[in-house]
Amino acid sequence: MPKVKIPNNSAEQALLKLMRAGDRLWRASDERFGQWGLTDNHYNVLRILNGAGEPISQIEIGRRMLSSRANVTKLIDLLEKKKYVKRLACGDRRVKLIELSETGAQFIEGTLKQILEAAENSLKPLTKAEQKGLSELLDKLLH
Amino acid sequence: MPKVKIPNNSAEQALLKLMRAGDRLWRASDERFGQWGLTDNHYNVLRILNGAGEPISQIEIGRRMLSSRANVTKLIDLLEKKKYVKRLACGDRRVKLIELSETGAQFIEGTLKQILEAAENSLKPLTKAEQKGLSELLDKLLH
DNA sequence: GGTTAATTGTTTCCTGGTTGACAATTCACT
DNA sequence: AGTGAATTGTCAACCAGGAAACAATTAACC
Numbered sequence: 001m002p003k004v005k006i007p008n009n010s011a012e013q014a015l016l017k018l019m020r021a022g023d024r025l026w027r028a029s030d031e032r033f034g035q036w037g038l039t040d041n042h043y044n045v046l047r048i049l050n051g052a053g054e055p056i057s058q059i060e061i062g063r064r065m066l067s068s069r070a071n072v073t074k075l076i077d078l079l080e081k082k083k084y085v086k087r088l089a090c091g092d093r094r095v096k097l098i099e100l101s102e103t104g105a106q107f108i109e110g111t112l113k114q115i116l117e118a119a120e121n122s123l124k125p126l127t128k129a130e131q132k133g134l135s136e137l138l139d140k141l142l143h
Numbered sequence: 144m145p146k147v148k149i150p151n152n153s154a155e156q157a158l159l160k161l162m163r164a165g166d167r168l169w170r171a172s173d174e175r176f177g178q179w180g181l182t183d184n185h186y187n188v189l190r191i192l193n194g195a196g197e198p199i200s201q202i203e204i205g206r207r208m209l210s211s212r213a214n215v216t217k218l219i220d221l222l223e224k225k226k227y228v229k230r231l232a233c234g235d236r237r238v239k240l241i242e243l244s245e246t247g248a249q250f251i252e253g254t255l256k257q258i259l260e261a262a263e264n265s266l267k268p269l270t271k272a273e274q275k276g277l278s279e280l281l282d283k284l285l286h
Numbered sequence: 287g288g289t290t291a292a293t294t295g296t297t298t299c300c301t302g303g304t305t306g307a308c309a310a311t312t313c314a315c316t
Numbered sequence: 317a318g319t320g321a322a323t324t325g326t327c328a329a330c331c332a333g334g335a336a337a338c339a340a341t342t343a344a345c346c
Binding site: 041075 | 301302311312
């Protein structure tokens with residue numbers, strides 16, 4: 001079988017590890033949220049709304065989570081059906097402002113402990129100092 | 144709008160950054176390979192075969208790239224159509240060994256430079272030492 | 287040796303996501 | 317004011333990947 005000699009490239013290897021780690025985390029996260037009939041991205045929307053503290057447009061949500069308009073529509077569709085979220089009319093009639101509902105806030109509150117514990121558990125192989133180091137490196141990478 | 148008070152949790156924030164970074168890299172990578180009508184994972188298969196140095200089974204490929212049997216079948220289908228890869232019969236008639244073809248090896252060779260440059264470019268915000276640090280932290284995380 | 291369990295690859299169906307077209311609306315510019 | 321460009325949300329069509337069912341084969345074990 002032919003074989004190409006590949007020079008050792010530390011950048012490529014680091015990148016592959018990063019992609020692999022990210023992939024694992026997404027899968028674990030999606031599996032976790034499956035218990036509530038959501039995906040990680042649905043939860044992301046809720047947290048973005050909660051963080052914003054005020055209703056924001058769908059396109060703004062998409063911008064903050066790096067997702068397409070079309071996908072935000074579908075995410076909101078489900079969250080609205082679950083009453084976690086409401087679509088509000090707005091001065092600009094192209095725009096629908098998305099508001100976190102009381103039910104949605106209760107969902108965040110009720111699941112928060114478990115979510116944070118899972119996060120800490122995922123990072124358990126690293127010491128607190130290492131976690132901080134990782135965080136800073138990623139900040140630089142995401143500039 | 145209701146708002147849940149979220150305690151600052153560095154582990155969760157680090158995790159989110161990791162997922163976001165991974166996501167960005169997957170997208171960039173898939174976009175890059177799109178120019179050859181492949182996904183990142185198709186290329187992964189080729190590199191795995193090249194790294195193995197000998198034909199390996201589909202399930203082994205799936206194991207190494209954390210992908211399902213069903214998906215490996217589809218990845219190989221395309222790679223075979225492009226003549227980058229051949230399915231070989233084998234003593235165990237359940238198994239098909241996948242062999243990198245001469246054409247496949249030439250593809251790897253012809254694109255390698257560009258791939259490695261892209262990898263280095265992605266990690267450019269970090270110094271060499273920082274890249275090494277990142278790599279080590281990820282090793283620990285992936286245990 | 288014969289029966290039961292496990293393995294491998296494929297197929298079918300489903301899901302989450304993107305792209306591109308579309309309608310409604312607003313902006314920009316004269 | 318009025319026309320052409322941009323923006324927002326939605327819908328249809330498509331794509332990559334996963335889960336489960338299936339057929340073919342092999343392993344395990346009495």
